[in-house]
Amino acid sequence: MASQAAGTLLERPDQFFIGGEWIAPSSDAMFDVISPSTEQLFVRVAEAQAVDLERAVAAARKAFDEGPWPRLTHAERAEYLRAMAAEIRRRAETIGTVWTSEIGVASWMSGQIGSMVAETFDYYADLATSFSWVEQHEPRYSPGAAAGYLVREPVGVVGAIVPWNGALGMSAWKCAPALLAGCTVILKASPESPGGPLQLAEVAQAVGLPAGVFNVLTADRAVSELLVRHSGVDKISFTGSSVAGKRIGALCGERVARCTLELGGKSAGVILDDYDVEEAARHIATYAPVLSGQVCSSLTRLVVSRHRHDRFADALSSAFREIKVGDPFAAETMMGPLAMERQRARVEDFIAKGRAEGAKVAAGGGRPQHLERGFFIEPTVFANVDNDMTIARQEIFGPVVSIIPAESEEDAIAIANDSPFGLNASVFTNDADRAFQVARQLKAGTVGHNWFRTDFSIGFGGFKQSGIGREGGVEGLHPFLESKTVILDGIPTRI
Numbered sequence: 001m002a003s004q005a006a007g008t009l010l011e012r013p014d015q016f017f018i019g020g021e022w023i024a025p026s027s028d029a030m031f032d033v034i035s036p037s038t039e040q041l042f043v044r045v046a047e048a049q050a051v052d053l054e055r056a057v058a059a060a061r062k063a064f065d066e067g068p069w070p071r072l073t074h075a076e077r078a079e080y081l082r083a084m085a086a087e088i089r090r091r092a093e094t095i096g097t098v099w100t101s102e103i104g105v106a107s108w109m110s111g112q113i114g115s116m117v118a119e120t121f122d123y124y125a126d127l128a129t130s131f132s133w134v135e136q137h138e139p140r141y142s143p144g145a146a147a148g149y150l151v152r153e154p155v156g157v158v159g160a161i162v163p164w165n166g167a168l169g170m171s172a173w174k175c176a177p178a179l180l181a182g183c184t185v186i187l188k189a190s191p192e193s194p195g196g197p198l199q200l201a202e203v204a205q206a207v208g209l210p211a212g213v214f215n216v217l218t219a220d221r222a223v224s225e226l227l228v229r230h231s232g233v234d235k236i237s238f239t240g241s242s243v244a245g246k247r248i249g250a251l252c253g254e255r256v257a258r259c260t261l262e263l264g265g266k267s268a269g270v271i272l273d274d275y276d277v278e279e280a281a282r283h284i285a286t287y288a289p290v291l292s293g294q295v296c297s298s299l300t301r302l303v304v305s306r307h308r309h310d311r312f313a314d315a316l317s318s319a320f321r322e323i324k325v326g327d328p329f330a331a332e333t334m335m336g337p338l339a340m341e342r343q344r345a346r347v348e349d350f351i352a353k354g355r356a357e358g359a360k361v362a363a364g365g366g367r368p369q370h371l372e373r374g375f376f377i378e379p380t381v382f383a384n385v386d387n388d389m390t391i392a393r394q395e396i397f398g399p400v401v402s403i404i405p406a407e408s409e410e411d412a413i414a415i416a417n418d419s420p421f422g423l424n425a426s427v428f429t430n431d432a433d434r435a436f437q438v439a440r441q442l443k444a445g446t447v448g449h450n451w452f453r454t455d456f457s458i459g460f461g462g463f464k465q466s467g468i469g470r471e472g473g474v475e476g477l478h479p480f481l482e483s484k485t486v487i488l489d490g491i492p493t494r495i
Contacts, residue, residue: 009098010198013045016052017201019059020211026051031191031218036104036337036375037328045194048219050226056215057232060157060184063212070154070182077180078128083207085121088114091199095168098195103164104336105291106328113168120172123457124180127477134495145487152481154182155258156234159227161188163240164339165294168196173456173471174237175200175214181480187216188227192340194218225251234258237479242465249468260469260479262461264395265423268416269299270438272409272429277304277312280428285319287452288379289335293399297424299452301392303412306405313383313403317363320379325368337375338398344375347398354382354391359402387415395421417443422463426452
């Protein structure tokens with residue numbers, strides 16, 4: 001399987017980016033990043049200790065409290081974002097190679113990540129001139145006042161914690177709006193996939209971001225918790241599991257720190273009776289291989305009328321068997337391995353529970369026989385699943401879907417909503433009016449029509465245990481701002 005030495009891809013994996021420069025870690029502790037397709041060492045990266053975190057927080061705090069960054073105009077900060085976008089595009093090929101090497105994402109997808117991340121920075125740069133940073137209002141309860149203003153200012157120092165599955169993309173959706181707002185950032189990378197954040201640090205240095213504005217380190221849970229608890233950090237932006245999110249939310253609540261939480265999902269696809277089941281199967285199978293199913297918003301519960309269940313199960317199973325699993329660097333590969341050995345073990349444990357609780361494996365369910373090395377798993381379809389089964393209640397984070405029979409359209413909607421999660425959903429129907437009506441009944445942060453759909457340019461986030469707040473779009477800028485009301489006796493000449 002093709003790969004490339006990390007030494008030719010990452011400039012400083014053994015250091016942290018703090019205060020505008022690469023610095024040596026305080027200890028010799030390292031994380032080993034294992035390539036999931038070869039099971040061989042890809043890179044060793046420095047592991048941050050408490051003292052390293054303190055240095056990062058101090059640098060970000062100083063840059064916000066004393067530095068020029070929050071005092072620049074939004075247009076001036078936007079120019080830095082545009083420069084970062086251009087530098088990311090220049091590095092796009094290397095960025096994609098690192099992502100595939102770290103977690104096994106197929107090259108057809110990793111080849112797109114550089115341009116997607118660059119577009120994120122350009123998108124927020126455009127908001128510098130179109131967003132309402134200051135709004136004038138007529139005071140209603142302030143006698144004698146001439147004018148009132150709603151002013152949006154940066155929240156302060158941001159701790160951004162990103163997951164291993166889409167580290168660079170998630171970093172962009174957190175850091176780009178935070179930087180535009182005038183915040184300074186400490187980006188905490190996952191030990192399993194630090195490459196994307198480290199490359200973003202290289203970009204920040206290349207474009208000359210002021211010292212301390214953007215800081216990157218890789219840490220495990222103990223040091224991550226110190227970041228969440230730190231009084232010098234004004235806001236936490238976290239993407240990850242609901243279990244970790246609950247802990248972070250509780251810690252932020254203790255000191256009333258701002259936080260946004262983008263958490264797990266168990267998303268439902270509701271297939272109405274007017275929609276062809278073979279077509280639905282093809283659409284679902286098209287997106288099933290994305291990140292080997294390690295996507296929080298994946299449609300993993302597929303709800304269909306009982307009288308059409310068997311036909312849909314046959315169609316989906318046939319489509320899943322056509323998914324080519326193999327070397328993620330090969331052009332013909334549709335799905336690579338799972339990211340880690342422990343992740344494959346987790347998925348296999350869920351498959352075993354599904355069997356034990358009475359669900360039928362209609363496709364997959366094991367390791368691909370033609371692959372002797374790597375953390376591979378077959379795309380798996382469970383049929384005749386009850387919504388109370390473990391595989392229907394808990395997030396598996398792998399290429400495993402459950403088909404759940406429903407007695408009626410109303411029952412299908414009830415099943416879709418009967419979940420502790422509410423991140424994503426889709427409605428399959430030929431009637432757009434009907435799709436919209438059903439979408440309004442589904443308790444999910446995003447509802448697509450006839451496909452797996454999400455769109456960060458509009459907004460992304462969940463109901464219930466799928467999180468708090470939104471990322472992407474204008475909605476994703478607001479969490480990095482504090483609103484201030486200013487009431488004046490006169491009209492200022494400059495705003």
